[in-house]
Amino acid sequence: METQIIPEEKITHFSHPQHPLVQINLPYLFTCMGCKEYGAGKRLTCQHCDFFLHDLCAFAPPSLSNHSLHSQHHLVFYIKPGGILRSTCDICGKSTRGYAFRCSTCNFEMHPCCAxxxxxxxxxxxxxxxxxxxxxxxxxxxxxxxxxxxxxxxGGRIYGCTVCDYHLHAVCAKNMINGLHASGIIKVPEKPSRLGAAVRLVSNVVVGFIGGLLEGIGEGVGQAIFDSIVKTTAKRGTRLKQTREEP
Structure with a gap:
């Protein structure tokens, strides 16, 4: 299928100032560089490099007031996760690793697509x-x-029907917002765990460090033993020579 370029002006976005972005419509999976979530269909893309943004992330407002999912507080748009602990979207239950709307009064936050x-x-x-x-x-x-x-x-919020016994995960509902459902993408691949990758990296570093340390200790001990043998042999040789020279 050919890429459908939507006839609009090129956009300069703060997240990718080196190249202009154009809006395209293609029913293939992509990862948004803003919220780090999957999407399909309409998106903003760079024609020079592999950069994509959801429309919802590219045109997200700086703040939200009286949002139906969190009407009690004002929500502010952030481009990076808050704090060092892992943050979670209060609507879909997935991690927030990039763009998100966050409440400064409480710990509520949600993805732009969930908004x-x-x-x-x-x-x-x-x-x-x-x-x-x-x-x-x-x-x-x-x-x-x-x-x-x-x-x-x-985990995450759930939609329910008041007429019949039908339920829909909010994360599945989001897939009908971000273009996945319309593009026929039912199941998306699981993203690799950043924690698991970090643990593997730390494990490799620790193993390498211990291996190098043991190797260094081995060399030092070996050298010390060798020096001790040389010194002992030299002393014994000197004593034997002195004994032979005595009348």
Whole structure:
């Protein structure tokens, strides 16, 4: 399939100032350089290098007020994760490793794509309007909600139907916002764990350090033993020579 270039002016974005970005529409998987999440379909891309942005990330406003998913506080757009601890989106339950809307009053945060979700929405996979299940319902015991799209249980918020027993993960609902569902991409590959990679790196460094340390100790001990043998042999040779020279 040929790449469809949407006839709009080229955009200069703060996240990629070295090259202008153009908007294209291609039903293939990509990783957004802003939020670090997957997407498909419409995106902003650089024609000179491998750089992509969700439309929702590229045109995210600097702040959100009275958002239906967190109406009690003002949300501010951040381009980097906060703090040294791993942050999690309060809507889809996935890690926030890049662009996110964050509350300065409490610990609430969410991906820009999740910010396009509402408390009540219509989705193409179900004939009835779905409502976001309250947090109280999710935390008061095991709600035993299985998503009717992915047929699994996982963290994050859940949409429920008030007419029938249909449930939809917020992360699955997000896939209908970021172009994955419309592009026919049902299952995306798991991203490698950064923690696992860090552990493997540290393990290799530690093993290499210990190996070098042991090797150094071995060389030092070997040299010390060799010097001791040489000195002992020299002393014995001197004593033997002196004994032979005595009358």
């Amino acid at each position: 396009k979700l509402c408390r009540e929405m219509d989705f193409p996979v179900h004939p009835h309007t779905l409502k976001l299940v309250t947090t109280a319902t999710l935390t008061s015991g095991d709600p035993d909600f299985t998503c009717n799209e992915c047929n699994t249980k996982r």
